[in-house]
Structure formats: structure tokens, C-alpha cells
Amino acid sequence: MKKIAVLPGDGIGPEIVAEAVKVLNALDLPLQLDWADVGGKAYETSGHPLPPATLKLAQEADAVLFGAVGDWKYDKLERSLRPEQAILGLRKALGLFANFRPAICYEQLTHASSLKPELVAGLDILLIRELTGDIYFGQPRGRRTAVDGHFPGAEEAFDTMRYSRPEIERIAHVAFQAAQKRNKRLTSVEKANVLETSQFWKDIVIEVHAQYPDVELDHMYVDNAAMQLVKAPKKFDVVVTGNMFGDILSDEAAMLTGSIGMLPSASLDANNKGLYEPSHGSAPDIAGKGIANPLATILSAAMMLKFSLNQPEAAARIEAAVESVLAQGLRTADIWSDGTTKVSTREMGDAVVKAI
């Protein structure tokens, strides 16, 4: 019996997670699901976005199925109490250093992209983002009086970007191994022409490459990567980058597909325990309306079965079922177009269950 911590969170989180749970249940696997509040919801029920009980449940589980957190109504809380702290706290506490963000353009949804169809048809990029280091967590950080710089004596704020050798080595290994399972091309993205941390990153990626001679490695500055993603996204296979650049580029890549409502993600620790969540956010503007697309969450559950629960066949069944509902022409509002059938969140989940 494998244990799954189910954390629906805020906004559309509860609706989309409910559909993913329905799909998991339909597979009849030996899974024990336990629920807990997280994000704004948890703040309201227990005063903190990541209460100890929620963290404990996540720590004891074999995998975490996560919805989304955040709502404008929490914007005025001090930062340590805001919903996003829950996801940052979980990443750190569970050591989820490897974030897999596929950017896939489904054949039937090519038209939904902002890009010309020929540029995105068949797009299949895997962006791997380091998730527990970099300027996200680097100490020291804060406010102080500047002692040097352009305006000594002025009030200033600061953060520290930092990466250690083992942090870079482990994400590099993950990325090279992922590339080996795909088209054997890896692009490491940094800003080595400006940043010490980036030059160190690049040096170590080159060192680790020696163990993966079958993978073709190239290096790209982050500004150029942001351009090449727009210009010719299909030139990429696997991309590996740090936490901050990965935040930006993974969202850019996801939006290129035009159907971010379809994109799952996985955040793994060193032992393939993971947190699985859709790539999109909590979308408070459409919460409770029953129109959100549950497929990214359903596909996240498939990633969970594959990466953390050693159930690749069950994962494949979910993926095939999703392909099948798309082929049937079923679409939630975000991916709907003329000639297809608009369905609700629940109808989409039911259709996937039926297709299984």
C-alpha cells in the first residue's frame, strides 16, 4: 500500500485535484490517499500556509499530489504567511531538488498556441529546473544600510544567489540521464558571462558531461534561451537550468504551447519521492465555476505513478485516456475552439475515467 498526500490548496486546486483523484481511484491500485489543507486554505484553518500536520503528512507519504496555492486576497499578509510559502517550504523540507517541466504541444491543440502552427507542431521539450537552491533560498538576504555600491549609506535590500558543487552535480546527473532517455541533447542555460554562480554551474556541467559521452551538450545564456524559445522552440530537447532562470523559462516554454492547462510537473528528491502539480496556477478568477481544465493535474497523477510509485502501466493508461478524450473532441473552456465540444471540469474528469 503506497501513501499519497493529497493537498488541493486554493483557487481551482480543489476542483482539479478532485478529478485527478477520481482517475486514480478508477485504476484500482493499492493506494492510500490522505488529505490536508495547504496554502491560503491552511492559513485560514490553522494560521499557517504549511501547518505542521500538513508537512508531516507530506513527509510520511510516498508522493504528494498538489493542486495550486494563492489568491489575491492574501496579498496583504506578510510574506512568511502567504500561500506561496507552502510550496517553497515543501520543496525545501522534502529536498525536492529536481523539477521536471515538460512543454508539449498536443497535436489537436496546436492552434491554441500564440506561435505559428509550424513552429510548435510536435513540440516536446523537457525543462529541468533545480528547485531547492539558487537565489530562492540563498542566505543572507534582507534589508540593511548599504556600506558600498552606488549609494553608500542608503537603505537597500539584497539576496544571495549561490550554488554548491554537489547541488549542481546532482541536477546535472538528473538532466543527462533524462536526455539519455530522449533525443540525447542537453542545453545548459546560465549567464556565465556575468555571474560567478553561472560560470561555476557551467564548469561543473562540463565535468559531469564526461560521464555521459552519448549526450550532446551545449551551453546557452539565459537571455538567448528566452529568445530561442520564441524563435525555434523545437530545436530544444532537454534544458537544464537553475531555480531562478528555470522559473522564468519553464513558464515561457509552457505558454508557447498555448495549452498550459495540459501541462503536468514533477518535483523529485534523491530517491524519486516527488510532489506532482499542474504547471498552471490557482486561477482564483475562475475558481468554483467548474470550468477549469483538470488534465494537467490528471497528467501529474500519471507522472506520479511513473516516477514515484513504480506503476508505469497505470501511468500509460491515464495518458492514453487523455489522448482519447482529446480525440473525442472534448475541451474545457481554456482549450476550446470551433468544432469541439465544451465540457466542464467534472465532465472532463468523468470522460477520462470512462476512457480508462
Add this chain to the structure above:
Amino acid sequence: MKKIAVLPGDGIGPEIVAEAVKVLNALDLPLQLDWADVGGKAYETSGHPLPPATLKLAQEADAVLFGAVGDWKYDKLERSLRPEQAILGLRKALGLFANFRPAICYEQLTHASSLKPELVAGLDILLIRELTGDIYFGQPRGRRTAVDGHFPGAEEAFDTMRYSRPEIERIAHVAFQAAQKRNKRLTSVEKANVLETSQFWKDIVIEVHAQYPDVELDHMYVDNAAMQLVKAPKKFDVVVTGNMFGDILSDEAAMLTGSIGMLPSASLDANNKGLYEPSHGSAPDIAGKGIANPLATILSAAMMLKFSLNQPEAAARIEAAVESVLAQGLRTADIWSDGTTKVSTREMGDAVVKAI
């Protein structure tokens, strides 16, 4: 008599700057042009990418016309000697804190964009990037042994992101004033949900906003901005952001237009002295072939006349001449399409001169 330091640099720099100089000469203005080497070229002639004589010339000039720097052949030099250090050094030494990066989609070039024409037709964004602060210049930085973090005792590299109150205030004023001259909408981009520096940035932008009640201000996280630029770029008017995020987003925005060979840029100090350069790079792969697009550099010269030399009519004449050569169907290879006339770098420059 105004003094202009002309720094052609590497790659296609000399070719495109030559055309801009031809255009300036055709205007018959009281300008004194003085040339100097910069970047890899300067490293070869005098051992440093920004030799003292070049810096002095730039410091004593009223404006700097800059081509581009960089070539793969310098990749193996230690960082302090690489061509990019010239541009970083000039920004810092001249106090060029305000970088103006327009992303404009010319009507005749809409087809060149990766995006669907309806998403970019008429696009006109002004991205304002802070250029002398942030993690680009923040001390301390370097390599050391980690004393805390995930792997105490390990080798690590680090950089410091920092912004002081006066640095943020002055770029905010520049941005609000630019917005007042346009559609009075300003988007401030940061990552205040994660970074102390970003929260400080946001707080101060809100404070400065009190002095510009006619400008509508909104705030966007950098990951969301990277997405919205792809999804609906025309929703932006003026964007203001820090040095690092501005590096990424300005290149993304430029590439969206599909014609980065058309986009000028200006980097200004507190007294409107500025450095003017095309948004594209040195393109060593096509250097010396006479096929580079000189229009971004020619339009940079127009920005120079407007911002630093108080010659708005002369600037307008250049801009009109560029519109006219496009209307004549003249295109360099980068923007050429069926039914238009392919011309060389020099032919394009000559056509602009003739149109003046």
C-alpha cells in the same frame, strides 16, 4: 559642436556602424565623430576590451555610438578580458542606469514574427531596464567554501543581488515619465513573492507612483511576465524591471517582433548622456559578408539625436527615411521575404541616405 564617440567593436559591428555614420553625415549636423576600438578588437590591439583611451573618449563625448562586441574566439579568455566586459564597464563607468529597449513590430514585417500576425501587428512596447545595479554588479561575489546551506563544507559560488532606494527611485521616475509620454500604463516586473530585493523594488515603485497619478501602475511577477509577453504582448505599454530580469525579458520581447535587426536601444545616465547600440549582438557568423541589417544601428543613431543631442527633427528624418526604405520593399537577408528586394548592408545604408 557635439562630440560622438564611435565604437564599432566586433563581428558585424564595424559594418553596421559605418552605415549609421553615413546617415549621420548626410544630415549635415555640427557633430564631431571620434573612433576607438572596443571589445575583442581592443583586446587584440591593446590587451584589454575597454582600454583607458577608449573609456576616456567615451567619457568626454556627448554620446556614444556603439556597434556590438563578442566573438566565440574569445570564449577561452578569463572573464575580465572578454569582450562583454567592455559594455559592462562602459555602463558602470558612465553611470548609464536607464536602458530603453523598444520592441516594435513594423507593419511590413509582421510576417517575420514567430507569433500569429494578429498578436503582433502594431506591437509597440517600451521595456526600461535598470542597467548599473542588481546581481550584475552586486558585491560580494566569488567562490568559497560553504559554511551553511545544503552542503556545508562544499565548494560553492555566489553572487549578490542588491538594489538601494535611490537606484530604484531614479529608474522608477524615468519609467513613469516615459509612460506619461505614451499610453500612461506602466508594468513593474519583479519576483516579490520570493526575493527581498523585489519586495523592496515593488514598495518603492508604489511610493514613486504617488507623484504620477495619471499613470496606471500594475505589478507582475517575472515568470508571469515571460508568459504574458508570449500570450498577449500588446497588453503592455511600458515595462520597468531590474537588470537581470530586464536582460531576459527585453530579449524575449525583441524576438517576439521577429525583426530584432530593426530594434535600437539607448542607455542613459542622469543627464541624458547616452550609449546607443542595436539590440542584436555581434553575429560573428555573418561578419564581413556585407549582409547584416544596419537599420537597428541607424535607428539607434536617431535615438541618440533625440535623447542626447537635442536634435529631434534630425531624428525624425532618419525614422521617416527608414519607413520609406521599408515601404520601397528593400530588405536585408534577416527580414527578407518573397516579393521584396534583397539588399546588402551598404545598399540599405545608401537607400536610407537617399531617402533623407
